[in-house]
Amino acid sequence: MPAGADPATAQTRAMHDAPLRRALAADAQLWADFLALCDCGGRQAGSASEQAALQFAHAHLAAIDRGARLEPVSYAGWRCREATLTLEDGGALTCNPLLGSQSTPSRGVSAEVIDLGRGAPEQFERRARDIAGRFVLVRHEYPFSPTHLHRRRKYGWAMERGAAGYIIANPYPGAGPVAGSSGRGGQAGIPALGTDFESAARLAANGPRLARVHLKLTGEDRAAQTGVALLDLPGQTEAWVVLSAHLDGHGLAESALDNATGVAVALALARAFAPLIAGCRRGLRTCLFSAEEWALAGSSQYLDRLSGRERKSIALNLNLDTVGGDARLTALTSEFPRLDAFVQDAAARAGIEFDTYQPLMGNSDHYNFARHGIPALRLVAGFGRPQSNVRHILTRGDTRDKVAPSELGAAAVLAATLLWQALNADDDTIADLRQK
Ligand SMILES: [Zn+2]
Numbered sequence: 001m002p003a004g005a006d007p008a009t010a011q012t013r014a015m016h017d018a019p020l021r022r023a024l025a026a027d028a029q030l031w032a033d034f035l036a037l038c039d040c041g042g043r044q045a046g047s048a049s050e051q052a053a054l055q056f057a058h059a060h061l062a063a064i065d066r067g068a069r070l071e072p073v074s075y076a077g078w079r080c081r082e083a084t085l086t087l088e089d090g091g092a093l094t095c096n097p098l099l100g101s102q103s104t105p106s107r108g109v110s111a112e113v114i115d116l117g118r119g120a121p122e123q124f125e126r127r128a129r130d131i132a133g134r135f136v137l138v139r140h141e142y143p144f145s146p147t148h149l150h151r152r153r154k155y156g157w158a159m160e161r162g163a164a165g166y167i168i169a170n171p172y173p174g175a176g177p178v179a180g181s182s183g184r185g186g187q188a189g190i191p192a193l194g195t196d197f198e199s200a201a202r203l204a205a206n207g208p209r210l211a212r213v214h215l216k217l218t219g220e221d222r223a224a225q226t227g228v229a230l231l232d233l234p235g236q237t238e239a240w241v242v243l244s245a246h247l248d249g250h251g252l253a254e255s256a257l258d259n260a261t262g263v264a265v266a267l268a269l270a271r272a273f274a275p276l277i278a279g280c281r282r283g284l285r286t287c288l289f290s291a292e293e294w295a296l297a298g299s300s301q302y303l304d305r306l307s308g309r310e311r312k313s314i315a316l317n318l319n320l321d322t323v324g325g326d327a328r329l330t331a332l333t334s335e336f337p338r339l340d341a342f343v344q345d346a347a348a349r350a351g352i353e354f355d356t357y358q359p360l361m362g363n364s365d366h367y368n369f370a371r372h373g374i375p376a377l378r379l380v381a382g383f384g385r386p387q388s389n390v391r392h393i394l395t396r397g398d399t400r401d402k403v404a405p406s407e408l409g410a411a412a413v414l415a416a417t418l419l420w421q422a423l424n425a426d427d428d429t430i431a432d433l434r435q436k
Helices: 007-025 029-040 048-064 121-126 151-160 197-204 256-273 297-305 308-312 337-349 366-371 405-424 427-432
Strands: 069-087 109-115 135-139 165-169 192-195 212-233 240-246 283-289 314-320 329-332 355-357 376-381
Touching (some): 029 048, 029 256, 048 283, 069 297, 135 151, 135 197, 151 165, 212 297, 240 297, 240 366, 240 405, 256 283, 256 314, 256 405, 283 297, 308 314, 314 366, 329 405, 337 355, 376 405
Parallel strands (some): 135 165, 165 192, 240 283, 314 376, 329 355
Antiparallel strands (some): 109 212, 212 283
């Protein structure tokens, strides 16, 4: 008989779900952890603040269970030595190099700037013959929407047409430059940087005459090491549900939304489930990744080095990334239709309203689980709501004041509801989730 059809199991489920929610509601450490992670700073991988966050995460998992461990992860790191962007007349423009950017020659590069507006494919197409040898200027977009065009795709289009460099501008006035990864990963690339609304306006305001800029960008590729903080809490079988969140961020602010929110909620969930997990059908593995902002390098390596058997033992991945900043939560269900139905059903039974979105989005660590055929979802706040506080991610506005304690509490309750079902559903239901 499948475990889900067992009346005793159903009773256990009913008995435990409510105390779990109460434990989360009473967990004052959730908010304290969020603030402590913000206190670490922006947590850019390779910085002292990232190391502090990694130690913090490991220590908090070890406080739940002594079996917590820190596994090393190597990635294509990079360090910036110098980055300046100036107009022809010597006026300085805001310049925040994208992680891993290609360097310019030591004397720098002078070239005209071609403004491609948003940077949609048709805009690249229309000006295809004007791109080679010039800097391409595009706009950053609200990342959580069905129509979003990712920074790295625009970067790729600029590079394949021979652009001299890539400039991505914050579309919001007074909000500083944007951050992000070039995605180059130590390979061939073009110089790439983020700038602010005001600098972009100066570059675009020259009428038919193109602005000319000088970029000097010196970075250094290096083999870098970080870690993943892990805690395994075994259930009654060899199967696992993986709860994940990335702890690294960008140097511009506190990386509060993205992703102190997800890490704090993941720690709260691990604490709340720890006393119950031995009675669950599957175990709970908490993975706190780093180097997510480096084209998902941390989770990519973690998943790639698991054996096929180990990957098969992972029933589901629930990834928390940017779960505050808006009250509305969405599950990105990575083109696993049965997973989409499964989480909708679980939330509906608990009386929680939320949305799902099925297309696969390669914007966080769940992508690497999905890539290996593991049913994977990302819980995210503010999907399709560009006016929400979530719009501050990747900018200097990503600070603790953009998050409400109630948002973290609600994210924890929804995630606990989904986890509880994933940990206890019958084996046939869980096996079905893998079907495409
Ligand atoms: Zn993130």
